[in-house]
Amino acid sequence: MRKKLVAACLLACMVFTTTACGSGSDSKAASKSGSDGTGSALFTGELEENVTIQVLENDTAISEGYFQELIDAFNEEYKDKGIQAVDANMDQYLDLANDGPYGYGPDVLYQANDVIMKYAEGKHILPLPVEDLDCYDQIPESAWQAYQTEVDGKTYTCGVPVNVQAPMLYYRKDLLPDDWESTWDKDSDGVPDMTENWSSMYEYSVARHSEDSSKYGYMKSLNDMYFASGFLFSYGGYIFGDNNTDASDIGFAAGEAEKGANVLSQLASAMNEDCIDDTITTNAYSKLADGTYFATISTPDVYSTFLAELEKEYVSEGLSEDDAAAKAKENLVMTSLPQLPESGDLTDGSTEMIDSKSMGGVNGYAISSYTKAPNACLEFVKFATSYEMTKLRAETLGVAPAREDAAEEVGGVSKEIYQNLDNGNIILMPSITEVSQIWTPGQTFFIDLAKDVYRPESEKKYTSLESMKAGLEDMCNQINEAITTLQ
Amino acid sequence: MKSNREKIREFLGNASAPVKLSFLIMGSGHFRYGARGKGLIYLLIEISMIVYLIRRGISDIIGFFTLGTVHADAWAGVEGDNSVVMMLMGIFAWIVVFAFVFLYQQNVRSAYDLQKRVEQGLPVPTLKDDLASLLDRKFYMLVLALPVIGVCIFNVLPIIFMILIAFTNYGGTIVPPELVDWVGFDNFKKLVVLTKFAPTFGKILSWNLLWAVLSTTLNYFAGIGLALLLNKECVRGKAFWRAFPVLAYAIPGFITLLAFKFMFSYGGPINQMIISHGGTAIGFLDLDAKWSARIIGLLVNCWISVPSIMLLATGHLSNRDKSLYEAARIDGAGKFAQFWKLTMPFMIFATTPVLLGQFIGNFNNFGIFYFLRGGLYMDGYFLASDTDLLINWLYNLSIDNNYYCIGAAISLIIFLITSAISLVVYVKSPSYREEDTFQ
Incomplete structure (x- = not known):
């Protein structure tokens, strides 16, 4: 009796699976006729x-x-x-x-x-x-x-383009120094200098941290290729040649891209070790809200997350929800990326500025x-x-x-x-498949660059523009190998 | 060989015309000797095979060799051939053909048997008898039929498919609608010829072997140790204590891994504690952290795997023959001697297959370093980092590039390595050689 029961179950399973197969092939056959003649x-x-x-x-x-x-x-x-x-x-x-x-x-x-x-x-x-x-x-x-x-x-x-994504600078107006209009607005245009050029941003970051060691100015994990590569583009670097269509020409080290690496390295030196891995990327929302960070960069689509986090902070400080929302909207500013010094050095006091480019x-x-x-x-x-x-x-x-x-x-x-x-300040992500190979080599280089800032003096790898150029060339080689080796 | 030839000669000499007709029309021998039901089934099998061959079997087999000739072009409305589907259907057609050949042979053999039975005056089993025997004497066949069919479709077919992919150029830019072609051993040649490949392969393989041995040993002894500890009579609330490792086991592995990654990150709790005590942050898993990352990997893997070993060992330990320990105690054996001479041989005997499974699992442990320390390519390594295992490297090489064919070729090599190791270890193990020791 028991055996019969087992046999019946097995038979039922078999019937079930065969019917399942059957219906699958039916739908396939039906769809075939529908896809005829498109173009x-x-x-x-x-x-x-x-x-x-x-x-x-x-x-x-x-x-x-x-x-x-x-x-x-x-x-x-x-x-x-x-x-x-x-x-x-x-x-x-x-x-x-x-x-x-x-x-x-x-x-x-x-x-x-x-x-x-x-x-x-x-x-x-x-x-x-x-x-x-x-x-x-x-x-x-x-x-x-x-x-x-x-x-x-x-x-x-x-395809038809609808909207553009590009990195933006987020900062808190209420964390500016009280006297910023007299000390941090040299061109008197009513916009704080540190949000207009990276040299001032660096200077302010150093100043803010030395005043209170638990506070920082600009903070962003370097390991994110999407944000970090813009610094290279600003000084002549590019992704692929021929309008991002020729994968045999990889241009992260082109032009004076090493100057961009140098700027990144200087910015990293005003942060802490958190910039080596993705710590800052994940905690930027709360740290900007609690005032630990003054500024960061991110894409426009996360504006509402930054805003919500800041509102929460204001509410916890005792404001009513409406007041907190209004105050957060007033104080959280999203703006274009600051300009870069043409010299590629944030500390030499040069005033010759160029536009920042970014990946988008x-x-x-x-x-x-x-x-x-x-x-x-x-x-x-x-x-x-x-x-x-x-x-x-x-x-x-x-x-x-x-x-x-x-x-x-x-x-x-x-x-x-x-x-x-x-x-042309937003370099659109290439549309060729080879682009998937740029991320890991890029990330490795930028992690190495950030880590280098925190290595003991004797172990530092990137001490000059030449060594940074060599590092970038290495990264391009790796990308090239990843693309071509197995072709 | 000779006996086979003799058998054939004997068959040709003795077989009656209807039996010989079975070669052409399946089931005709059965009809002649009264087994109509069975004869009808064989006939139906032949007819459906012919229908299958005409309707798609032949074109599927041809497709298996050509892998498609018409290039799909959705803009022009050309549907085209899908090489991957063609290969899959081709393999399926071969399976059907082999199954038919088996049934065909059975048809002649069973017709000949029937003829002999009739000649000897024995009763001819009816279809009903045959079906009844499926529920009785041949019940195992009935029960095993469904799993065997399932294994063929869900295990054998994909494995054959994967092996065959290693001999094609599928991947890179050659994905449907492009047509895939057979390339013989080209992928394996590529792996051997590439100069960048060998040094990285050597480095990764040696670390991979070290990792597999270390992590398996560590997990195994930690698991047994925990089981022995919780088995001790003096431990109170065993169920309560056992719940903790089980809890660690119940949480999905990748969540555990991401949690550990956060713990050891620069902003994680461990570095926070170090900084608050005046130290500087340590990059446990970063670029320069070769051995600290490897050790963290070993320990985290231990955290994930020990509970399962502990549960397994707890079960086995309760099967120990207590009288042996009593005798050992009387003979003056200490705790350690008892552990090494009694507990371990018993455990190793009982768990060698599991141990091998653990070894293979650890050898191919993709998740650990992918989640703990993915996204790095090191100097001296070709598209890999110093903690990557072969399986991670395979992923970097093949999935990021979509090089399915190369991935399949490397998988075959990994399979050869792991199967050779497991076979040697298993054949040499007491579980295999002294099968009846503990029975």
Whole structure:
């Protein structure tokens, strides 16, 4: 009897597994027929009717409610055509290359340029007729370039830039010295010098720490390549040659990049050992709030986290929640990165300054090659990148739009970021796959540079600009080896 | 060999026409000798095999060799071939073919057996009899069938797939929709020829072996020690004390590792204590910290693994023959002599397979240094750091680059090393050689 029971169970399992296999192959067969005949020529302008478009959006845009507003507005507008946009409800880290051909995946996706362009290599996203979009003239060339790919000698644009991410300086106004207007504003422009140039920032950091050894000025972990590499770019370094498309030319040591390394090393000497690992990156929110740090750099999307942390601190000091919120907003300042001394030395008192450059990214929309309604998707992209929606996105999420008119209208930091992008001060992350190899060698070099500051005098490796240049060249070699050795 | 030939000659001489017809039409011998049900099943197997071959089997096998000929182009609407899927379906087709060959052979053999039974006047088992025997005499076959099929699909297929990947150029820029090709031993040649490779491989392998031996020994003795301690009669509230290591065991490993990484970081509690007592912060896990990082790795691994060994040992220790200890005591053996001469041989006998499992697990312990000290490339190492194990190096080389083929080749080498070590150790161990010592 017992054996029969076991046998029955086994049989049931078998039937269950075979049916599971069966349904899998069915859905595959069904999707095959649907993906026939797609191509960029499909943007005929004739809208597919009665279709549902799956849109993969950014998590913050969903949680802050912007995405709901966007699809509500779109669905209202296209109600009579029967076009409906819905949340694709999929993971941000989906794999369109592997899932798309089998009918799984969104029709429209919003991602960072390096993610989107990874899909362009395998033609998993469609080339778009971007010249027809009303945002075309409003977005700077460099942002479009981040979405361009070359196939058989022809250039295609596979995405529409929406917002720009770049490092910003965060500092606390209420931690400025009381007499800053007379002592720390040499050019009398009403902006503290330490937020305008790194030399003054360094000077102030040293002064603040020597006054009270538990307090620091500017603090940031050096091990983060994303933030640290900007210092190299400012003095002539770059990531890859030929507009970030030629991985055989790695330029972190190019020009006078070693001056950037020197500046970083000087800044690190005014911090503490926490700058060697990611300690400062993780505790910057609370330490800026409790006044241990005066300034740090981070991306604009974490502004609300800094703000919330500062509010909490004010509340704990006895302020009411409303007062704390108002005071935090007043005192927490997010601004463009300070300028750098052309000499590459923060202590020589030189006044010749150059603009800081930084690594950045641009997020945008792309359309999957496997969509059944390319024209409706394009219509959605047009709608979502329009002036009104871009402005609303920037206002709701505090992000910096890639559209000039929207950036102008929103003003403030958004405008600053737009201008930095337009001036070429934001180096957009390369869109080629080789970029994944820059992080570990870069991180190792910057950790070594930070660690060197705290090594005993006799063990120091980076004592001159030449040794820093050699270190950077080593790092480029490592990246090159990582890319080419196994090719 | 000769006997086989004789068997075939005998078969050809004696087999009746319907049995010989079974070569062409499966189950015909069974029909002739009255086992209709079985005959019908064999016939159905043949028909479904032919249908499978026509519908996709043949193209799957051809695809296994070509790995695709049509390049997919989503822009042009060309669906194209997916080499990886083709290889997978090709392997599956081979498995089906081998299974069919086995059944085909069974069909002829069992038809011949039937003929002999009939000739000898023995009763012919009906399908019902056969099915009944599956629930009785051949019950093991029925019970094992599902696991065997499961193992084939979920274990054997991926392993064969992984091994075969090592002989292709899959990876780098060659991922679908690009077509993958067979490249023979090129990947292995690459590993041998690259000059940068050998020194790093040597350094990492020697540290990897040292790590595996040290961590296994440390975990094992610490686990047994803890079990013996908590087994002592004088310990009160054993369950309470045992709960602590189990708690450490219950927390997912990577969370423990991240917690330890924070503990030893510059801003972590240990450095905070050092600084508050007037010292300077120590970089326990940073760039220059070769041995301190390695030792922390060993101890953290101990923290994670000891509880499982302790639980295992607690079980085994309760099976000890107490009379042996009594006799040893009477003969004047001390505590240490008892431990080394009685407890250890018993434990080693009982746990050698587990110990080997631990050794292999530690040899391939990816998480420890990935979470404690990832993201560093050291001077003198090619794309690796001085705490990386082979498995971490494999990850740096293959996953960051998407070089699946190279990754598969290195995995095969790691597999050869670990399987050679485990085989030698196991064959030499008392668990294998003196199987009946403790029975």
